[in-house]
């Protein structure tokens with residue numbers, strides 16, 4: 448039987464969204480028998496006091512033995528995952544709770560799959576080392592429960608089956624792709640994003656928009672993912688600037704948090720494309736954050752893509768607020784989208800050129816050679832790219 452056209456829609460086991468959703472964490476932990484959690488977070492979240500109400504909520508639910516790991520770098524590294532797992536084993540934890548941005552969540556996801564050999568586990572479980580898990584579907588069954596609460600809006604990592612880590616040995620970002628990384632529960636609570644600083648709101652918000660747009664354009668977009676992509680585009684275009692300018696605006700924060708989740712559902716299944724492929728080398732070599740490196744490449748890659756699927760750019764333009772009176776057509780849709788992207792990036796103060804980040808012009812060749820290796824992403828892109836094409840886009844973005 449030919450099953451090649453069957454599509455599997457993957458997401459976290461449960462999704463909780465909306466204001467005060469974080470106060471249902473204890474209930475969810477109870478369901479998964481987590482009594483000794485390891486909370487994976489970062490210093491920024493810890494110092495801003497974002498997790499204090501969560502800790503109070505856990506203690507009032509008689510969860511007293513709480514371990515916290517907050518030594519997370521801006522871009523998650525393999526060494527960080529190993530250090531975090533050491534704390535998990537040392538404190539005999541029985542569940543991983545990520546409360547943070549994409550770095551904390553990606554770290555937590557990787558920590559949760561490093562199973563500890565124990566009598567309580569099935570006999571075929573074995574100690575696995577991180578290096579063996581890079582690639583697709585190499586992860587043995589996860590036995591540690593995993594709950595993710597994003598504090599940014601966001602990477603969508605709370606609903607995807609990928610963990611991207613920086614290997615400091617070769618300065619390369621590598622991905623673990625496995626359905627074992629899908630969290631048991633994703634709790635997307637806008638109250639956790641209120642203290643997110645404007646620069647992070649901007650970068651992670653544009654990243655979420657990139658997820659929505661790239662998943663819509665992806666060769667693997669489906670009837671399930673396409674409406675999700677458009678809905679996320681609509682919500683982010685409407686609320687990003689407000690969330691950036693008015694950090695305490697809970698409605699805008701809720702729109703952004705939910706939209707980031709919806710974009711995550713779309714790209715977690717349809718994939719992302721050339722924006723991400725060209726952004727990753729910037730993170731690896733220049734340590735630009737994931738969101739900023741995507742934002743800087745966004746409009747330039749869209750200009751390249753627009754020629755291959757102008758009809759899809761009309762849909763995106765309308766989701767971004769273009770008039771529906773027929774004035775937007777195959778020849779004007781992409782210009783509207785590109786201008787809107789530039790306008791949004793300007794409103795949230797993200798530069799649009801590589802030179803503004805002190806990237807050396809002579810490095811563009813190396814960056815292109817690195818980007819072309821991201822075949823996992825490039826194969827989703829609506830228009831094919833050679834290494835020369837990539838170099839030309841970096842030149843334009845310079």
Ligand SMILES: [Zn+2]
Pocket residue numbers: 602654655657658723737741
């Ligand atoms: Zn991204």
